[in-house]
Amino acid sequence: MSADTAAPAALTADAAVVGAGPAGLAAALELARAGLDVLLLDEQAEPGGQYYRRPGPEVLDAVGDHRPEGGRLVARVRAAGVRVLSGHTVWGVDDDRRTLLAASPGGAAVRVRARWVVAATGAYERSVPFPGWQLPGVVTPGLAQHMSAEGVRLGRRAVVAGSGPFLLPVACALLERGVRVVAVAEAGRPYTPGPASLGALRFPARLAELASYAARLARHGVRVHQDTVVARAHGADRVEAVTLTRFSDPERVVARHGVDLLCVGYGFRPQADLPRLLGCAVDRDPATGDTVPRLTPTGRSSVPHVYVVGEAAGAAGAPTALARGRAAALDILASSGRAPDRGERRRLAVHLASLAGFTRLTAALYPAPAELVPALARRLPGPTLVCRCECVTADAVRAAAAAEGGSDVPAVKGGTRAGMGLCQARECGPALEALRAGGPGTGTVPARVPLRPLPLAAVLELADTPGEDV
Amino acid sequence: MNAYDAVIVGAGVLGAATALELAEAGLSVLVLERGAPNREGSGTTAGNLHIQAVHTRRPGQAVPLDSEALLPAQKAADGLWALAEERLDADLEVRRNGGFMVAETAEQRRELRTKHVWERRAGLRTELLDGDAARDALPLLGPTVTAATWCPHDGYANPLKAAPAYLAAARRLGARVEAFTPVTGLERRGPAWRVRTPRGRHDTPVVVNTAGPWISDVSALAGVDMRMSPVAIQMHVTVRERPVLHHLVQHIGEGMSVKQVTAGNLLLGGGWPARRMDLDGRSSAGVAGLTGNVAQAVRILPFLARLRLLRMWAGPLAATPDEMPVIGPVPGREGLYVAGGTYAFTFAPLWGETLARMIRGERPRIDVSAFAPDRLTAPAGDADPAAPAHTEKGTAPC
Numbered sequence A: 001m002s003a004d005t006a007a008p009a010a011l012t013a014d015a016a017v018v019g020a021g022p023a024g025l026a027a028a029l030e031l032a033r034a035g036l037d038v039l040l041l042d043e044q045a046e047p048g049g050q051y052y053r054r055p056g057p058e059v060l061d062a063v064g065d066h067r068p069e070g071g072r073l074v075a076r077v078r079a080a081g082v083r084v085l086s087g088h089t090v091w092g093v094d095d096d097r098r099t100l101l102a103a104s105p106g107g108a109a110v111r112v113r114a115r116w117v118v119a120a121t122g123a124y125e126r127s128v129p130f131p132g133w134q135l136p137g138v139v140t141p142g143l144a145q146h147m148s149a150e151g152v153r154l155g156r157r158a159v160v161a162g163s164g165p166f167l168l169p170v171a172c173a174l175l176e177r178g179v180r181v182v183a184v185a186e187a188g189r190p191y192t193p194g195p196a197s198l199g200a201l202r203f204p205a206r207l208a209e210l211a212s213y214a215a216r217l218a219r220h221g222v223r224v225h226q227d228t229v230v231a232r233a234h235g236a237d238r239v240e241a242v243t244l245t246r247f248s249d250p251e252r253v254v255a256r257h258g259v260d261l262l263c264v265g266y267g268f269r270p271q272a273d274l275p276r277l278l279g280c281a282v283d284r285d286p287a288t289g290d291t292v293p294r295l296t297p298t299g300r301s302s303v304p305h306v307y308v309v310g311e312a313a314g315a316a317g318a319p320t321a322l323a324r325g326r327a328a329a330l331d332i333l334a335s336s337g338r339a340p341d342r343g344e345r346r347r348l349a350v351h352l353a354s355l356a357g358f359t360r361l362t363a364a365l366y367p368a369p370a371e372l373v374p375a376l377a378r379r380l381p382g383p384t385l386v387c388r389c390e391c392v393t394a395d396a397v398r399a400a401a402a403a404e405g406g407s408d409v410p411a412v413k414g415g416t417r418a419g420m421g422l423c424q425a426r427e428c429g430p431a432l433e434a435l436r437a438g439g440p441g442t443g444t445v446p447a448r449v450p451l452r453p454l455p456l457a458a459v460l461e462l463a464d465t466p467g468e469d470v
Numbered sequence B: 001m002n003a004y005d006a007v008i009v010g011a012g013v014l015g016a017a018t019a020l021e022l023a024e025a026g027l028s029v030l031v032l033e034r035g036a037p038n039r040e041g042s043g044t045t046a047g048n049l050h051i052q053a054v055h056t057r058r059p060g061q062a063v064p065l066d067s068e069a070l071l072p073a074q075k076a077a078d079g080l081w082a083l084a085e086e087r088l089d090a091d092l093e094v095r096r097n098g099g100f101m102v103a104e105t106a107e108q109r110r111e112l113r114t115k116h117v118w119e120r121r122a123g124l125r126t127e128l129l130d131g132d133a134a135r136d137a138l139p140l141l142g143p144t145v146t147a148a149t150w151c152p153h154d155g156y157a158n159p160l161k162a163a164p165a166y167l168a169a170a171r172r173l174g175a176r177v178e179a180f181t182p183v184t185g186l187e188r189r190g191p192a193w194r195v196r197t198p199r200g201r202h203d204t205p206v207v208v209n210t211a212g213p214w215i216s217d218v219s220a221l222a223g224v225d226m227r228m229s230p231v232a233i234q235m236h237v238t239v240r241e242r243p244v245l246h247h248l249v250q251h252i253g254e255g256m257s258v259k260q261v262t263a264g265n266l267l268l269g270g271g272w273p274a275r276r277m278d279l280d281g282r283s284s285a286g287v288a289g290l291t292g293n294v295a296q297a298v299r300i301l302p303f304l305a306r307l308r309l310l311r312m313w314a315g316p317l318a319a320t321p322d323e324m325p326v327i328g329p330v331p332g333r334e335g336l337y338v339a340g341g342t343y344a345f346t347f348a349p350l351w352g353e354t355l356a357r358m359i360r361g362e363r364p365r366i367d368v369s370a371f372a373p374d375r376l377t378a379p380a381g382d383a384d385p386a387a388p389a390h391t392e393k394g395t396a397p398c
Helices: A022-033 A057-063 A068-079 A141-149 A167-176 A195-202 A204-219 A273-277 A318-335 A342-365 A369-378 A394-401 A409-416 A429-435 A456-464 B013-024 B067-088 B106-121 B131-137 B159-172 B212-221 B287-300 B302-306 B344-359
Strands: A010-018 A038-041 A083-085 A089-093 A100-103 A109-119 A123-125 A157-162 A180-186 A223-225 A228-234 A241-246 A253-258 A261-265 A268-270 A282-284 A291-293 A306-308 A385-387 B006-009 B029-032 B099-103 B127-130 B147-151 B176-178 B185-189 B192-197 B200-204 B206-209 B229-240 B248-251 B257-260 B265-273 B308-319 B326-329 B336-340
Touching: A010 A022, A022 A038, A022 A068, A022 A109, A022 A318, A038 A109, A089 A273, A109 A318, A109 A456, A141 A157, A141 A167, A141 A261, A157 A167, A157 A228, A157 A241, A157 A253, A167 A180, A167 A204, A167 A261, A180 A228, A180 A253, A223 A253, A228 A253, A228 A261, A268 A291, A273 A291, A306 A318, A318 A342, A369 A429, A385 A394, A385 A429, A394 A409, A394 A429, A409 A429, A409 B159, A456 B287, A456 B302, A456 B308, B006 B013, B006 B192, B006 B200, B013 B029, B013 B159, B013 B336, B013 B344, B029 B159, B067 B106, B067 B159, B067 B344, B099 B106, B099 B131, B106 B127, B106 B147, B127 B131, B131 B147, B159 B176, B159 B344, B185 B212, B192 B206, B206 B212, B206 B344, B212 B229, B212 B308, B212 B336, B229 B287, B248 B287, B265 B287, B287 B302, B287 B308, B326 B344, B336 B344
Parallel strands: A010 A038, A010 A109, A038 A083, A109 A306, A157 A180, A157 A261, A180 A223, B006 B029, B006 B206, B029 B176, B099 B248, B206 B336
Antiparallel strands: A089 A100, A100 A109, A123 A268, A228 A241, A241 A253, A282 A291, B099 B147, B127 B147, B185 B192, B192 B200, B229 B265, B229 B308, B248 B257, B257 B265, B326 B336
């Protein structure tokens, strides 16, 4: 990697792609193949993002590569001449709202100026607090999947809970590592045949994929509870048990399992902080409650030189991310005078529309986060920690949100310190937004520089690097 | 239609402190706030308690302030902050552990000596130290520090807690707070003011304008041209660190303040101009202010270089053309009072008390006639031509 990471302090390119997951890789490849000078920045040590997360050499030896197609895509991206800057965290945007600010693995400051910016910054896992979620042994499904893929056995007995199709492959990944998965708890009722699930017949391949996970779980005797959520994780120093209750009837206990591993997540939400810093207009997605950039079908934001692709444009899965990355690239090529094949753009548009159909179907099968998260937040017992970084309870947040005359999310943050800790509301943001009673003022957590905690030494270096070399 | 003895416009720390004083005196009080309480200047400030004489210019500030003239007010504010937590029955994270004002150049050392004389004259206990003595007292200071004054009274309080605690105490005494309720009209009706809002109107003999960056806008509703300018400055904070710095550290020649807040984060400020002021939404902090502030802070306190920046933010404040505070009755508008301007956070308990005494016809604790609003409401032709009505960039940190 060293050839990739030794970077001068100020870089220029035709296009800067931020995030080397499926969408960023696809966009970078398309742009570079058409002759554009492309810079691909990614905070991980290796390109691939979360989906194609590249195993390190020792993991490769021990457990192999669980997504070899990712490795092939990365190889094509490199072969196309894309300059890959791994280990580079894009932490902000300069005062011109055009120049990206990054820190190299060694903490050196890097300024990036490009004619186009493609934000492929991915998604966060959507967490909803519950009593005991701060206990060691409670993790997100995404973390459980990564660790399992790298050969790590996170526990002996696990429950996988939350909502969304992702829970099934995670449960399977744990089984593969020899974890006894006691149960999968799904907040909705997606696996009960009903009018909504009939639509799945239009997507036989995806249906087959889900069916294969379900079959594997059945083979291992994993119980799939529907309409079921985690009410509480029990334990002194780490998780020892979990109580599951009906989502539709919180008083009704479904089961209590002894576990040493609890994976809980409610799908993914776009990581759109960078587009927000770049000045892109955002909207609240009525179905998910997420703050999402306002985009054309090809990913162009309200700031014409900024595109948002992949999960950052709205969580929809890897196939959609790949297609979005390509679509944005073709749009950029068209506007840069390199006329790409019109037929190709049309075929891609049809493909994207078909994928969107599948996303809509999935959304219809599972509970809408915009309703699920507030419902879960409302029933949180008062002493539950909502903000784990700053130890702020649900009661404290509620009291601040109910301030006489009204309150808003920034005021709740200021009044309680919730969301002001190390994670900067990445974990508790959805719950904070949901615990706000509504009414006037800002309902969202603001995007702020730095996007990740940044060594002050890197700030010092920035002061010494040229800002206007373009 | 409701009638109150006093209506306060702005639920920042000044409005909140004034509300408590008036409610305690038995007046019926309404506080109107255009957004959420304590969200603007008062909630975004660094929360310093500036008791020793301050540096006279911050980055980009056009006019130096008269720091000698502020000393009596600083001394009085110190006494009131000492009592604030007990009085409010709240933890405001008040830390009065003292502070250093450092110098690097010969010119700055001269300024330190001058202000040290003023401080002694004002009865404020400060010590003048050379560079080595300063480093003995605070080993975290870097090698470029050649002198410092030490003031045992300097400190800080948590600005996220101060105004809310004042408001809560005022409420306990019957004061009413209406958030998200902008004032849209101020008319004189006989002996009273009629205060209009989208949610109703209120008649009152006394209106207190503590609207911070919106002071001029609110004054204009009453037909008063108050020459103040909103400006936005920014703050920078690191991740939490074990307790290492127990004092406020400032710079005599440059805008800089550094301290470690109770939660453990190191807070860097000094009046650095924000990237953009947005009075309808949130002002945004910029990279220029960040790099400038961090460079000087790391020079003075080199240990900071190994910490990580967690967050930065910007907030607005109200600047006067002469960079001095403003407090008192608005000339020609009976019953209309104003308070704001420089070091509003430090002065909040004092200005709250002062306004309440003025409103009730009592003598303020200290003479504030030098800060009277008439210097800002006089026709512009009478003003000192050297003092521009607008400072474009940063100004005093509160």
